[in-house]
Amino acid sequence: MTIIAAFPHGKRDRSALHLSAFIARSYDEDLRIVSVVPEAGRGSIPSGSDLQFAAWAKKRSRQAVCEAEAAAAQICPDLTTVAVAVENRSRAKGLLAEAAAHRATMIVLGSGTEGTRGRIRVSATSDRLLHSSPVPVALAPKGFVAPERLTRVTCSFRPDLEARAVLAATAEFAHATCGRLRIATFGVSGRTVPPESVEEESARRSLVAELRTAQVEAIDSLDGAEHGEAAAGEPIAEAVGIGKDWKAALAAIEWESGELLVVGSSSEGRRSRVFLGTNAAKIIRHAPVPVVVMPWLK
Known part of the structure; x- marks a missing residue:
């Protein structure tokens, strides 16, 4: 190939x-x-x-x-x-x-x-x-010069059924390349709220907890050790990035120099074709690492 x-x-x-x-x-x-x-x-x-x-x-x-x-x-x-x-x-x-x-x-x-x-x-x-x-x-980002090999693949995950196919495809890609997989969900909290607001912080914690639960369920849906664990038995990592805008959301989690971010297509496009949704386009624009966009497969 x-x-x-x-x-x-x-x-x-x-x-x-x-x-x-x-x-x-x-x-x-x-x-x-x-x-x-x-x-x-x-x-x-x-x-x-x-x-x-x-x-x-x-x-x-x-x-x-x-x-x-x-x-x-x-x-x-x-x-x-x-x-x-x-x-x-x-x-x-x-x-x-x-x-x-x-x-x-x-x-x-x-x-x-x-x-x-x-x-x-x-x-x-x-x-x-x-x-x-x-x-x-x-x-590739502007001026990208890659390290020798991939170190980790992160899947940009949405808590819906359409995202399961993207996660499965990302897991296969990670298994074939570097063996390390992370699942990450990004969200925008809206207008900036003062840090002393207990209600805002409580709502944020609840949202993060819900997203992590959805991530765990998605990981459990992957079939077998080939998808559920990385090479050498390393479990799939999880991350949630929440910020006042997409730039802050992407910056809220840590990134490695040898990492790729995988984003799925919108189901609004033709089946088996790439079709970029609005949120995915914003994630791509603010991603600090190279991005791979997968075609939508139902």
Whole structure:
């Protein structure tokens, strides 16, 4: 099986390659580095004919492949990689076509050079994939440079039946990569309340207790030791992050440098496709670690 890494040729962003190598190394999978270039005969430049444009596109493809190969030699020389350039009018469609042709297990994208360092920026391409991809989509924060291997996988959990399938898929992913799994629920408490308010603190404790109970029930629903425990028999960890906004909620729990956050799709989208809900989009924007978005499977 193959992991697709989107490579933005001609730009300095290498976060997608770092993240895809990070996951491929832990998953023991091959890495296909894909640059999408303008489709010959369909683009337009002010003073060029179709033949000139085709020659320019081929030259750009060769440059993109050379650039990707050089980056791979520097970032992940230990992995089996193939660098290719594909022609398509749409970067998202080109990546989806490559994923389908090579039975990819995941598509990995970076956050570009704009935005806040250490946070994920959703581009037009990643937004399209986050609403249509049939395989998981991984997003790297700006400037992401991965440690050698995955240390833990955290599942963003909602206390409803739809989330059980996401937890099961995350458990399988953790079992195949690093063996350590954590289940975390995030919530926003609303307007800021003074710390001396006993009622607010009591309500918060009650909410956290309810969420932890739901987490325990979800963990108990996982079948067998393969899902219920990590490698070496380590039990599944639990966490609840509550804050005045989503940024504070994500910051309320601790994170490891070699961690991934897994978020599930909304059931409002098509079955077996990624479709990002409003809360999931906010979690992604404030996540301090790379995020993997799983397709919705009923």
